[in-house]
Amino acid sequence: MTHASSADPLLAVRGLRVGIDGTEAVRGVSFAVRPGQATALVGESGAGKSLTARAILGLPPHGARISGSVRLDGEEIAGAGPSVYRRLWGRRIAYVPQDALAVLSPVHTVGDQLAAAVRSVARVPRAEARRRAVAALDGVGIADAARRARALPHEFSGGMRQRAVIAMALVNGPGLIVADEPTTALDPRVRDQVLDVLAQARAASGAALLLITHDLELAETRADEAVVLYAGRVAESGPAHQVFGDPRSPYTAGLVASKLPGWRTTGTARRGQDSLSATARTPQAPLPAIAGTPPSPLDLPRGCAFAPRCPLAAQVCRDEEPAPAATDPAGPRTVACHRAHQLPMPAVMLYDLQGLQDLQLREPTG
Numbered sequence: 001m002t003h004a005s006s007a008d009p010l011l012a013v014r015g016l017r018v019g020i021d022g023t024e025a026v027r028g029v030s031f032a033v034r035p036g037q038a039t040a041l042v043g044e045s046g047a048g049k050s051l052t053a054r055a056i057l058g059l060p061p062h063g064a065r066i067s068g069s070v071r072l073d074g075e076e077i078a079g080a081g082p083s084v085y086r087r088l089w090g091r092r093i094a095y096v097p098q099d100a101l102a103v104l105s106p107v108h109t110v111g112d113q114l115a116a117a118v119r120s121v122a123r124v125p126r127a128e129a130r131r132r133a134v135a136a137l138d139g140v141g142i143a144d145a146a147r148r149a150r151a152l153p154h155e156f157s158g159g160m161r162q163r164a165v166i167a168m169a170l171v172n173g174p175g176l177i178v179a180d181e182p183t184t185a186l187d188p189r190v191r192d193q194v195l196d197v198l199a200q201a202r203a204a205s206g207a208a209l210l211l212i213t214h215d216l217e218l219a220e221t222r223a224d225e226a227v228v229l230y231a232g233r234v235a236e237s238g239p240a241h242q243v244f245g246d247p248r249s250p251y252t253a254g255l256v257a258s259k260l261p262g263w264r265t266t267g268t269a270r271r272g273q274d275s276l277s278a279t280a281r282t283p284q285a286p287l288p289a290i291a292g293t294p295p296s297p298l299d300l301p302r303g304c305a306f307a308p309r310c311p312l313a314a315q316v317c318r319d320e321e322p323a324p325a326a327t328d329p330a331g332p333r334t335v336a337c338h339r340a341h342q343l344p345m346p347a348v349m350l351y352d353l354q355g356l357q358d359l360q361l362r363e364p365t366g
C-alpha cells in the first residue's frame with residue numbers, strides 16, 4: 001500500500017464508471033476529497049450520486065461493473081472485493097446512511113453496537129470498547145451517554161439515532177466519512193443540530209466528508225467543495241460557495257434559479273409541462289426553473305445529456321457530449337458545457353428574468 005503525502009487528496013476518484021444491466025449510470029466521474037475537507041455530491045434524483053458513493057464504499061448493487069480509479073490515501077480500491085474493504089470499513093472509510101435503522105440492530109443496545117464496532121477493528125478489552133463507545137456518544141452530544149448507551153435504538157428519537165450512527169461512523173477514527181442524505185428524514189431543526197454535531201465531531205477527529213445530497217443549501221453551507229452531477233457525469237465542480245454563488249454551467253444555474261424566492265413562491269414549473277408528471281415519477285419535487293426531467297440511463301440523448309432541457313443548447317450540444325474542463329487554467333473549477341462562455345451574468349438570468357426582478361424588488365423590504 002502506498003501512502004500519499006499530505007498535499008495529495010485523501011480520496012481521488014478518476015473516470016469512475018458504474019454499469020448495471022448493460023447501461024452506464026455513472027459515466028466517467030472525477031473529483032477529489034482533501035483531508036479534513038467536506039465535498040458535496042449534488043444533483044437531481046437519478047443523477048448517480050448514490051451509485052458513486054456505493055462504488056467508493058465497496059457496496060455496489062449486485063452485478064454492477066465498476067471501472068476507473070478510486071484511490072483512498074493512495075491505495076487503488078476501485079472494484080475491490082469485501083476482503084479489501086473489510087480492512088478499510090470503520091478504520092479508514094465509514095458510512096452514514098439516510099436511515100439510521102438500516103445500520104442499527106433493533107435488538108441490541110446502542111452502546112453494545114458501538115462497542116462491537118470498536119472490537120471489530122481493534123483488539124481491546126470489553127471495558128475499553130465500552131468506554132470508547134460512551135465517549136463517542138458523548139462526542140455527538142448525547143447527554144448522559146453512559147445511561148443512554150444502555151437503551152435500544154427504538155428508545156431514541158430520530159435525531160438521537162442519527163447522532164448514534166454518526167458516533168458509530170467516527171468511533172474508530174476513519175479519515176473519510178461518506179454520508180448519503182444523512183438528514184433527509186429529519187425535521188429542519190433536528191437536521192441542523194445533527195449537521196452541527198457532524199461538523200464538530202469531524203473538526204475534533206479531522207475526518208473528511210463526502211456528503212451526498214440533493215439539497216443545494218446544505219451543500220453550499222456545509223461543504224468546502226461541490227461536485228454537481230447530471231445524468232452520471234460531472235456538470236460542474238469547484239469551491240461550493242463559488243459553484244452556487246456564481247454558477248458556470250446552465251445546469252447549476254438552473255438548480256440555483258430554482259431556489260430563488262420568485263420560483264419558490266410559484267411552486268410549479270413556469271417552463272414546459274413535463275415537470276407536473278415528474279411529480280408522480282420522482283420522489284423529489286420537480287425543479288421549478290428547469291423544464292422537464294433528467295433522462296434515464298437507458299435513454300440518454302446524443303450529445304450533452306442536459307441539452308433537451310437547456311435554454312442555451314445549440315447544435316454542437318446535441319452532437320457532442322462536452323468533457324469537464326478547467327474554467328481557467330490555474331483555477332479550481334471545472335465545467336462541462338460547450339457554451340459556458342455564453343452564459344449571462346448572473347447565470348440564473350438564463351432561466352427567468354422576472355424571477356430575478358422579483359428577488360431584487362423584495363430585497364429592500366427584507
Ligand SMILES: Nc1ncnc2c1ncn2[C@@H]1O[C@H](COP(=O)(O)OP(=O)(O)OP(=O)(O)O)[C@@H](O)[C@H]1O
Pocket residue numbers: 020021025043044045046047048049050051052061062214296297
Ligand atoms: N440497483 C440498481 N439497479 C438498476 N439500476 C439502478 C440501481 N441503482 C440505481 N440505478 C439507476 O442508476 C441511476 C442512478 O441512481 P442513483 O441511485 O445513483 O441516483 P441518485 O442521484 O442517488 O438519486 P436519488 O437522489 O434519487 O437517490 C438511476 O437511473 C437509477 O435508476
